[in-house]
Amino acid sequence: MVQQLNGGIARDMVMPHKRHAVSWSFKMTSVPVLGKFRPIVGQCCQQCTPDSLSRYRKTFGQSPRLDFHNILCVDETHTRYRGWLVRRICCVLFVSGRKVYPSPVNSRQESIYESSSVREALAANPKAPEGGESQGQPRHISTFRPLINTCISPGVLRCVGWVMTKMFAAVFASIQVNLNHFEALHRVSEEGSLLVYVYVRQSMLDSLLISLVLFCNNLRVPYTICPIRINNSFLRAILRKIGIIFLPPFASTEQDAEADNLYAPVMTSLVRELLHEGQSLSLGVSAESGQGGQWLARIRQLIKDGSVPDICLVPVGISYDCVPETHMQVSDLFGWLSSLLWRKPEGIVRIHLAQPFTLKEMYASGRCRVVEWRPLQDLLLPVIINDSTVSEFGERKMWWFPPCRSVSESTELAHQESELNTAIAVHLVFSVISCMAVMSTSLLSSLLLYRHRKGVSTSILCRDVSWLTEELLFRNKDVGFGGSLTEVVHYAVTLLAPHLIIAAVPSRQDPLIVPRPTLASTQHLDLQAQIVTHAFILEAVGACAVSAMLSEIASSGISSKVRADSADGDQVKGDLEFDVVLCQLELTERALQLCHLLPPGFRPPCQSSQNFALDAIDSLVRCGILIMEEVQKNVPICDFWKREGALTWTTTDGSYQSDSDCEEQDLLSYKISQPNQCPEMLFFLCNMLAGRLRALSWTTTFLDHLKTPLPEGDFVTQLCSHLCDTANKKKQHYESCSQEAAQAAVGTLIDLGVLMEERREGGIFLGVTPLFQSTQNRQKLQRFISQYLCD
Incomplete structure (x- = not known):
């Protein structure tokens, strides 16, 4: 589905004119990058939320005029006045003319204190000292009073809105939004639906950008769940007047806050009261660790209990030309703000607000199913340890994801609820990344x-x-x-x-x-x-599967002919011809095994891993890397793991085959196409996943030096140090030693049964399971991972 690109958008989308630090010594003809049409992004899932898709289809992105607007560009046309003086104070007039929805606290505090979940948490916490408060409440709960009293003051919001406009103008060259996406949000807001904006955490500016964009477009500014601790009391008080909910004073990180027994019930009650008041919410989810997904679980629990009728989720994709150098933990935010005065604005921000959909429709309809979720060790350990050729069917269960780890009950129903919460969080991460623009x-x-x-x-x-x-x-x-x-x-x-x-x-x-x-x-x-990798994830998985099979063929001693017109040293020019036929069944199984290793957010849980693996192979046919052909039964092909009675999958492009046929069907196979750019394209796609796979492979070597269980934080720190040392020795592959790659590797090894979590008095400790204390099994694991690397 596409949108027409008119001439007006070219002025908003063109690169800002500035003095460049890089000079060009050549001239090229200016060739337009974009054509007449652009894709519509941000539509909700057709499988999980078809009703929401059809309900807001007419008001979401269907305008014949694609209208991008830079919210930092404010002039007199955005006000009701004209004249010389208006042009100089147009930003003040624009901010004062925005619609603001006040949010008084009223009796919110008493309702939270009297909720059953808070009272049960207080009764189960005998360490909390009693008395001393004027309202007869335990002193331990008084630490949450500033969070409960967070409100939105119209005067402060207008003032901060003006300051943020000036601040972002000093940071970015432009902040562009698609105005056609706001029509659906205005309709949902007029219907009285409750909106919850979900974004993927990238910078501490994410939540401020969302609030500013909604404020400038006359939408309700949401209460923002912000996992940041700011020590400056004045700044903290100001931001609480615009709906920013920080961590409690006793917690330095989000994990510390969640460890407190009273934090979860108080925050759940606070979210319930805010939704009862008709307020909007904004929360971020980490694509690496899943932090933030517990808020979605709490909102779903409120809907399930009947406390809240339903909400509309709005994924928000924020794309940066260059992510601002900020950190989640801010010690001196004033110093960072003052530094903006001495720098020139650079970079563009593109914000896409996706189509809203109801949370109740997603989970109550049963379309987002998790009945096939199985531990990763059940899916892959038979292949790794026992060299089994039969892949198990099912979806990867992530034990380390916050919605799973927050459930203490051991009943089967509780585990299913936890897995459904995880599926919703992963689906939201995928939806947000899907609507992010590629800069x-x-x-x-x-x-x-x-x-x-x-x-x-x-x-x-x-x-x-x-x-x-x-x-x-x-x-x-x-x-x-x-x-x-x-x-x-x-x-x-x-x-x-x-x-x-x-x-x-x-x-x-x-x-x-x-x-x-x-x-x-x-x-x-x-x-x-990374955003490009998400766009090419099907092709990347398929290319790694092809690379794994080619490496297996090469190691088996089977020769392949290479046709070259000429050769100069190590460089080969001409067409490469591989006289190797790749079995469809083996390619699909390799892709299936690899997709189990992908971190959350690369594919939605509503799509089965089997269909994803099939699509990965089909994508290589569509882009010309593989050529499909049918091989007769009397023609031998490279099928090393052929067995009887296995389920044979066919691609969507394959011919129709009836299950009622008595005789054995002809096998489908692929050959690598012959264009000059095909090998280069194959390596390009394989390199997209090489960083994460290499980090996972290097992590298995780190286990050789792990003698005793370590605290989770120390384990990740020492792992990052090991990854950096390995990259320094090789003097390359530095993308494999990032904090995100290390966290993803740890989560995968926990799910795979290589690492086990032990809850001790000092926190969670990570150690090697007895099965992988054997050097031979660790070597098997490393060989399994390394087969997908095209080094």
Whole structure:
């Protein structure tokens, strides 16, 4: 589905004119990057929420005019007045004219104190001292009073809105939103539905950007669940007047707050009271650790108990040209704000508010099912340890995900509820990432890191940028840039210049661009390129499956012919011809096994892993890497794991086969196509997942040095140190030693049964399970993971 791109949008989307730090020594013809149409992104899931999809289809993104607006660009046309003075105070007039929905506290505090869950938590906590409070409440609950009294003051909100507009103007060149997406939100708001905005945590500015965008478009500013601790009392008091709910004073991290027995019931009661008042909420979910998903579980529990009738979830995709250098834990925010006065604004932010859908429809209809969720060790351990060729069917159960770990009951019903909460959180993460636009820096980072790590000339880079942009639009992925090809590449190179080596040689017509082989630069490029990996996840999984089979064939001693027109040293020119036929069954099983290792957010849980593996192989046929052919029964193919009685899957492009046929069906197989760019494209796709897979492989070697269980925090810290040491020895692959890659590896090994969690007095300790204390089993695990690396 597409939208028409009119001439007006080109002015909003073109790269901002600024003095570039990088100069070009060549000239190229300006070729438009974007065509006449752009994809519509952010539609809700057709399988899980079909009613919401059809209900808001007419009001979501269906306007014939695609209208992007920079909310930092405020002039007299945005006010009711005109004149010389208005042009100088237009921002003040614009802020004062916005609609604000006040939120008095009233009797919120008494309702929370008298709730049954809070009283039960107080009765079960004998350590809480009694007395001393004027209202007769335990002193322990008084620490939550500032959180409960958080409100939205119209005067403070207008003042802070003006300050945020000026602050973001000093940070970003523009903040663009699609105004067509707000029509559906206004309709939902007029119907009286409760809105909950969900975003993926990237920066401490995420929640402020959402509040500012909604404020500027006359929508209710939400109460924001913010996992940040700010020590400055004045700033904390101001932000509480605009609906920011911080951590309690006794907690330095979100994990510390969740460990308190009283925090969960008080926060659940607070959310219930806010929804009863008709307020909106905004919460962020971490794509790596799943933190924030517990809030979705609490809201769902309120709906299930009948305390809240229903809510509408709105995924919000925030895309940065360059993610601001901020941290979740802020010690001196005033110092950071003052530093903005001495820097020039750079970078563009694109915000997509996706189509709203009801939470009750998602879980009550049974369409988002988790009946096949099984422990990862049941799915993969027979393949890893016993060299089994039969893949188990089911979905990966994530024990380390917060909604799962918060459930203490051991009943089967409680586990199903926990798994459903996890599925909803993972689905929201996937929905948010799906509606995020690909920025020019993300596109350039993926090309430099995954395709041209050794360097590329600017002319070839421009050609690849044009090709990759078309591929992204073809996959219904929006891009957050526009203008001519040279402007896009020039702008992206300028933002990424600190992480690049730009060499201009007089003998060359265009400069050579090489990514810096350092830890900071590689991790920055990898962080920017992750959104492209999400767009190509099907092709990446399929390419890794092909690479695994080719490596197995090569190690088995089967030769393949290589046809080359000419050869110069180590470089081979011409077409590569592989006389190898790959069995469809084996390719699909390799892809199925790999998709179990993917971290949350890469695919929705409403799609089965079997269908995902089939789609991964089909995607390689569509993009021309594989060619499908039927092999007769008397023709031998490379089928090392052929067995009888196994379920044979066919691709959607395959011919119809009836189950009633008595004779054995012909096998479907694939050959690698022969175009010159096919091997390069295959390696490009494999490199997208190589960073995470390599981090998982290096983590297995770290287990050799683990003698005793370590606290979870110390384990991750020592693991990151080990990953960095390994990358420094190899002087490459620094993207595999990031904090996110280490956390994802730990979560996978916990699910796989390699690591076990032990709850002790000092917290959660991680140790190696008895099965993998054997060196032989750890080597089998490492070989299983390394087969997907095309090194």
